[in-house]
Amino acid sequence: MWQRLLPRKNRFLGIDVGAHEVKAAEVRIIEGAPEVVALRRVPSPPGAWTEQVDEDALVEALKQVAGPHLKEAITCIGGEQVVARTVRLPRMSEKEMEAAARFEVEKFVPTPVDQLIVRYVPLERPVSEEALSTPRAAAARAREAQGPPGGQEEGQSVLLLAVPAATVFRYHSIFSRAGLVVTAVDHHAFALWRLFGRATAGTLALADVGAETSHLVVVRDEEIKFVRLLPIGGSALTRRLMDAYGVELAEAEEMKREAAVGVDGDQGSPGAIGAGDFLIAGLSEIAREIRRSLEFCASQDGLTVERLVLSGGSSKQRGLAEFLQADLGVTVEVGVPQLEFGPGVVFDPAFAVAVGLALREVAS
Ligand SMILES: Nc1ncnc2c1ncn2[C@@H]1O[C@H](COP(=O)(O)OP(=O)(O)OP(=O)(O)O)[C@@H](O)[C@H]1O
Ligand SMILES: [Mg+2]
Structure with a gap:
């Protein structure tokens, strides 16, 4: 107030x-x-x-x-x-939710729960009357009309977060x-x-590809459905070049930025051709991590991603979007806010x- x-x-x-x-x-x-x-x-x-x-x-x-x-x-x-996980929990009071969140976290975090800060964030927003014109509401109504596979889901979807205090x-x-x-x-x-x-309407994935880690989020009709931290980013590409050419970090960064990686092989300048090979191996690693998560989503929750939106410094890697599009078979673009x-x-x-x-x- x-x-x-x-x-x-x-x-x-x-x-x-x-x-x-x-x-x-x-x-x-x-x-x-x-x-x-x-x-x-x-x-x-x-x-x-x-x-x-x-x-x-x-x-x-x-x-x-x-x-x-x-x-x-x-x-x-x-x-x-x-550690972040989406889970379904029964509807309950806030106090009960706090206890349930700690109980759930204990199942997948090895650190004793009393050393963690645990939070939960409800992910579903009720489709209210005044919000009926949003893309999410329209898509939700369309799905309801078709009848969801497996019937109406019980409980509520929450994101559990746990971090060492x-x-x-x-x-x-x-x-x-x-x-x-x-x-x-x-x-x-x-x-x-x-x-x-x-x-946004439909099912899309957001991938922020950083240096050491990447974040993958799957969103359906405006709601977060899945979150995963991928232990890979652009540094893996730089390290490959450092190892392969025996160059220092700064030089490897430079090579990485210059190298053009084509889907059908290398199309860079002669100097970049070799680098392209090493980059392709690194890009495959990133693609594999993303693909694994998307396959998991599709098999667990029927979340079939139609589009992948990239961000993070490594989304500027030349050829990454095209590489992922060919590898994953979905439309890939670099996000423009x-x-x-x-x-x-x-x-x-x-x-x-x-x-x-x-x-x-x-x-x-
Ligand atoms: N033009 C470019 N081409 C290729 N890679 C690039 C380019 N610009 C930046 N990068 C890479 O992007 C990465 C940095 O991205 P970003 O700033 O998103 O990471 P970060 O947030 O600092 O790291 P993390 O998310 O892993 O903690 C570095 O690996 C860097 O080499
Ligand atoms: Mg980052």
């Missing part, structure tokens, strides 16, 4: 600490509509999201990226620290040393969904998560 008396916030900062870069997105609400007014990036200190991370260097990186205006940030936990405390303190207050710790899946999933960008601000797919975080408190 008091919130209504306070001035409404109209500027939001999303910070995505990645293994490769720390990225910040600033969103302003202008006449009720969000506009991305700034995107800032700095290289991450080596070992981000591992025990070995240089905390002082990360504090400095956060200071640089935060910008002068905002002291409050929305962020997410990177690396392989968060020590990690959350550690990053809160790193942010606070950089002069920032973390107002929310969000999850990559929601950030991606806000950008590419929430106003339907958002306003301020003067001079150009979207880069590496910022998808940061922008999605900044949109957390912005109504759709």
